[in-house]
Amino acid sequence: MSHSDGDEFGFSSGDEEALLAIPDNPQPSGMKRKSDSNDQDFPSKRHASSSQEFTNPAIEHLAQKLLIERFGIPKFRLEQKAAVSRLLHGKNAVVVFPTGGGKSLCYQLPAIVFPELDRLEGVRGPDDHGISIVVSPLIALMKDQVDALLKKGIAAAAMDSSKSREEFLQLNSDIREGRIRLLYCAPERLNNEGFVSSIKFVRGGVRMIAIDEAHCISEWGHSFRPDYLKVARFASEIKAERVVCLTATATPKVADDICKVFDVDSHGLFRTPMYRPNLELDIQVTQTKLQKFPHMFKFLRANPGPTVIYVTIQKQTEALAEDLRAKKFKARAFHSGLPTELKTQVQQEFMEKDDIIIVATIAFGMGIDKSNIRNVIHFDLPSSVESYSQQIGRAGRDGLKSKCVFYLCPEDFYLREIFIYGDLPSRDSVSRFLNDVFKSEHVALDVGETIEVSQYAQAREFDIRPNTLSILYAQLELKFGLIRATGSKYAQYSFEATHSYYQAQSAQTPAANAIKRYAAKAKTLHHIDAGAASSSSGVVRADIVRQLNDWDERGIIKLKASGVTHLFRIEQKLPSKPENVELILNGLYKEMEDKEHQEMIRSEQVMSLITGASCLSRGIAAYFGDTSMDFVECGHCSWCKTHKAIEFKPLPARHTSQGVIAEILAATDVRDDPRFLARVAFGIQSPRITALKLSSHNVFRSLGEEGYHFLDLLREFTIACGTKASSAVAASAPSSRTSSTSKKGMKPGTKLVARSSSASKSSSSYKSRGSSSTRGSTYSSRGSTSKSRGTGYSSRGSRGSRRPRESSYIPPFYNPFK
Numbered sequence: 075m076s077h078s079d080g081d082e083f084g085f086s087s088g089d090e091e092a093l094l095a096i097p098d099n100p101q102p103s104g105m106k107r108k109s110d111s112n113d114q115d116f117p118s119k120r121h122a123s124s125s126q127e128f129t130n131p132a133i134e135h136l137a138q139k140l141l142i143e144r145f146g147i148p149k150f151r152l153e154q155k156a157a158v159s160r161l162l163h164g165k166n167a168v169v170v171f172p173t174g175g176g177k178s179l180c181y182q183l184p185a186i187v188f189p190e191l192d193r194l195e196g197v198r199g200p201d202d203h204g205i206s207i208v209v210s211p212l213i214a215l216m217k218d219q220v221d222a223l224l225k226k227g228i229a230a231a232a233m234d235s236s237k238s239r240e241e242f243l244q245l246n247s248d249i250r251e252g253r254i255r256l257l258y259c260a261p262e263r264l265n266n267e268g269f270v271s272s273i274k275f276v277r278g279g280v281r282m283i284a285i286d287e288a289h290c291i292s293e294w295g296h297s298f299r300p301d302y303l304k305v306a307r308f309a310s311e312i313k314a315e316r317v318v319c320l321t322a323t324a325t326p327k328v329a330d331d332i333c334k335v336f337d338v339d340s341h342g343l344f345r346t347p348m349y350r351p352n353l354e355l356d357i358q359v360t361q362t363k364l365q366k367f368p369h370m371f372k373f374l375r376a377n378p379g380p381t382v383i384y385v386t387i388q389k390q391t392e393a394l395a396e397d398l399r400a401k402k403f404k405a406r407a408f409h410s411g412l413p414t415e416l417k418t419q420v421q422q423e424f425m426e427k428d429d430i431i432i433v434a435t436i437a438f439g440m441g442i443d444k445s446n447i448r449n450v451i452h453f454d455l456p457s458s459v460e461s462y463s464q465q466i467g468r469a470g471r472d473g474l475k476s477k478c479v480f481y482l483c484p485e486d487f488y489l490r491e492i493f494i495y496g497d498l499p500s501r502d503s504v505s506r507f508l509n510d511v512f513k514s515e516h517v518a519l520d521v522g523e524t525i526e527v528s529q530y531a532q533a534r535e536f537d538i539r540p541n542t543l544s545i546l547y548a549q550l551e552l553k554f555g556l557i558r559a560t561g562s563k564y565a566q567y568s569f570e571a572t573h574s575y576y577q578a579q580s581a582q583t584p585a586a587n588a589i590k591r592y593a594a595k596a597k598t599l600h601h602i603d604a605g606a607a608s609s610s611s612g613v614v615r616a617d618i619v620r621q622l623n624d625w626d627e628r629g630i631i632k633l634k635a636s637g638v639t640h641l642f643r644i645e646q647k648l649p650s651k652p653e654n655v656e657l658i659l660n661g662l663y664k665e666m667e668d669k670e671h672q673e674m675i676r677s678e679q680v681m682s683l684i685t686g687a688s689c690l691s692r693g694i695a696a697y698f699g700d701t702s703m704d705f706v707e708c709g710h711c712s713w714c715k716t717h718k719a720i721e722f723k724p725l726p727a728r729h730t731s732q733g734v735i736a737e738i739l740a741a742t743d744v745r746d747d748p749r750f751l752a753r754v755a756f757g758i759q760s761p762r763i764t765a766l767k768l769s770s771h772n773v774f775r776s777l778g779e780e781g782y783h784f785l786d787l788l789r790e791f792t793i794a795c796g797t798k799a800s801s802a803v804a805a806s807a808p809s810s811r812t813s814s815t816s817k818k819g820m821k822p823g824t825k826l827v828a829r830s831s832s833a834s835k836s837s838s839s840y841k842s843r844g845s846s847s848t849r850g851s852t853y854s855s856r857g858s859t860s861k862s863r864g865t866g867y868s869s870r871g872s873r874g875s876r877r878p879r880e881s882s883y884i885p886p887f888y889n890p891f892k
């Protein structure tokens with residue numbers, strides 16, 4: 075299975091190292107500690123009012139003036155004015171505007187009004203206007219916004235890893251001295267204590283925190299990130315004067331959650347109508363994935379113009395773009411795994427021209443400000459109504475008629491299941507992970523001491539995906555209050571030395587001497603463990619790292635860092651009694667199961683929406699709690715045009731062949747983890763499957779075709795392993811979930827062995843009919859089925875007999891819109 079951009083933000087966590095070399099910021103002389111400040115000093119707070127409009131004409135005048143002067147925008151749109159007013163009057167706000175609705179202005183404008191207002195009111199010194207912080211998960215978007223603000227003469231900066239050490243030190247000094255108006259950072263930055271404490275000492279304090287993609291705060295949101303909850307803690311720790319949360323997709327429940335976290339009353343929630351009168355919403359059902367191609371080609375020929383086609387996984391973007399190019403369309407692939415320069419180039423071309431088709435994962439779109447996108451196509455099933463509405467929302471921002479086509483076929487569900495069931499590790503995995511975190515040497519540590527872990531190693535050892543592991547750590551921090559992330563560091567550095575490295579003058583500092591002494595030379599590379607070198611030489615680790623970076627920047631060495639370790643400070647004595655660890659395990663695991671269940675419901679909600687016997691536009695509006703549509707039917711969706719519900723029959727579920735089950739069991743000696751075995755059979759990657767190279771074994775994905783369902787396989791393997799039905803099996807019915815699985819009879823820490831089984835792969839008979847594969851292409855106009863394994867595109871029905879039975883996955887639909 076190729077990579078997906080399952081993470082809608084293409085999150086990057088590799089930007090912490092730069093901060094580690096920075097000493098804790100001492101409080102510069104003459105600087106006022108934010109916590110020492112008296113709220114009375116801050117005039118913006120004194121204007122607090124529950125009114126939605128400006129109550130102070132001077133503030134209104136300033137805001138209007140700067141809107142025109144600095145942004146070149148003549149007037150506010152939607153609820154911008156009310157939101158800006160509320161913030162300038164010192165209150166928190168939650169802004170739910172559609173994509174492209176102008177959310178950014180809601181924080182960018184106040185950030186530049188604050189100093190003007192201070193001057194007008196004659197309060198605060200010239201460098202005491204404070205800073206506004208924007209927390210955004212979109213690192214690429216941050217850079218674009220910063221560039222755009224700098225062009226407008228607004229002092230903005232992004233705290234990211236692309237900076238040289240000099241730039242980084244300069245930025246730190248600018249921040250401390252109050253020279254920056256808007257500072258962008260990723261939520262992960264808040265895991266760095268150095269950063270958090272430096273912000274506490276910013277001159278003039280933090281005037282505002284803007285939280286972009288704020289739906290990530292809510293566990294009811296479609297991309298809940300526990301790390302996002304740290305933003306709330308951060309806001310309170312640094313005593314931010316006000317907070318504004320912004321999102322394009324918030325159901326009433328999600329909006330309510332966000333409001334609760336930041337204590338925002340109903341007057342502080344600004345929503346705009348979801349309804350887009352210029353979008354035609356069309357649903358097209360085909361029997362097979364392959365049949366989607368000619369339909370789509372025909373549509374694209376008839377409807378030229380800037381187009382975005384959404385697919386689920388990265389490989390598909392390239393394959394489908396190639397297919398389109400073969401048909402003479404100007405198609406480009408886009409996904410988060412592409413090199414940055416290529417992504418920039420593709421985006422630029424799309425922005426500049428009007429005949430480009432982008433085939434993209436969800437990574438494309440946020441921050442793309444192109445008003446004339448004429449078509450948005452869903453070639454795969456989106457993960458939620460939120461994703462669907464956000465993606466179609468990118469079409470026709472210019473208000474002109476635009477088309478959104480959703481192609482649906484029964485095969486689409488295989489890929490969705492891969493995502494739904496890919497994240498939850500087995501309960502045993504989580505249990506072994508917790509026992510590692512709470513091992514005796516950690517338990518022996520006192521509160522305030524630090525533990526250092528390699529999440530990479532843990533992911534492999536306990537078979538937990540890295541993102542899931544981060545969630546577990548965030549829960550131990552936020553829910554159980556046991557640890558607190560303080561930063562991360564690279565364990566190993568390797569470098570290639572140039573001649574200058576060997577010259578005497580390169581070793582003039584104690585750190586340089588330590589490196590020369592402790593870096594071991596292998597064939598071409600030198601390797602150094604910065605921590606070990608620090609302990610042996612007595613030189614501070616940060617100095618060693620700094621010296622390495624310095625040499626790297628000066629071209630003296632070519633540096634590579636690896637083996638990131640994460641540091642956590644112990645906040646409460648770690649539990650040592652098995653029963654206490656079990657309690658934590660129960661809490662964590664239940665939440666993870668619930669999340670999996672929610673993901674399944676989200677897919678069902680998408681299906682309910684598009685197959686329902688009612689207006690699609692109205693359904694979307696209802697989903698988001700928008701009751702402003704004062705008519706029953708939009709007249710421009712599939713339902714309104716035909717008044718026939720979309721007919722869609724899922725594939726009958728297949729019975730699992732015991733022979734194939736036996737082949738999978740023969741390929742590995744794992745018997746204590748049915749979920750692991752079901753993943754192998756269904757074709758879901760996991761760190762341990764990768765480590766054992768099982769994904770290239772012929773049993774991998776041998777039951778991973780349409781018609782098979784992961785939960786059925788899990789049940790089969792649970793029986794085959796002779797364990798009780800695990801709680802994971804009950805994920806489809808969480809209320810009846812049992813809380814714990816017996817560990818008796820299990821082989822804890824069983825070494826997994828991927829044997830090179832001679833078992834013939836059941837899917838080996840699955841051959842393309844007629845033509846050979848078209849170099850990874852997914853479509854052949856001659857009607858052949860080139861199955862590109864792992865792309866999710868495969869023709870159906872060429873293998874094995876199927877016994878029809880009701881699918882355990884699709885119906886009955888849960889329809890929230892009725």
Ligand SMILES: Nc1ncnc2c1ncn2[C@@H]1O[C@H](COP(=O)(O)OP(=O)(O)OP(=O)(O)O)[C@@H](O)[C@H]1O
Binds near residue numbers: 147
């Ligand atoms: N009041 C306004 N009048 C005219 N144009 C505006 C106004 N407010 C914002 N814009 C413009 O609308 C475009 C989209 O704004 P912005 O990027 O802030 O939207 P967004 O809501 O953050 O979108 P997304 O959800 O895609 O991030 C920008 O070009 C911005 O300059």
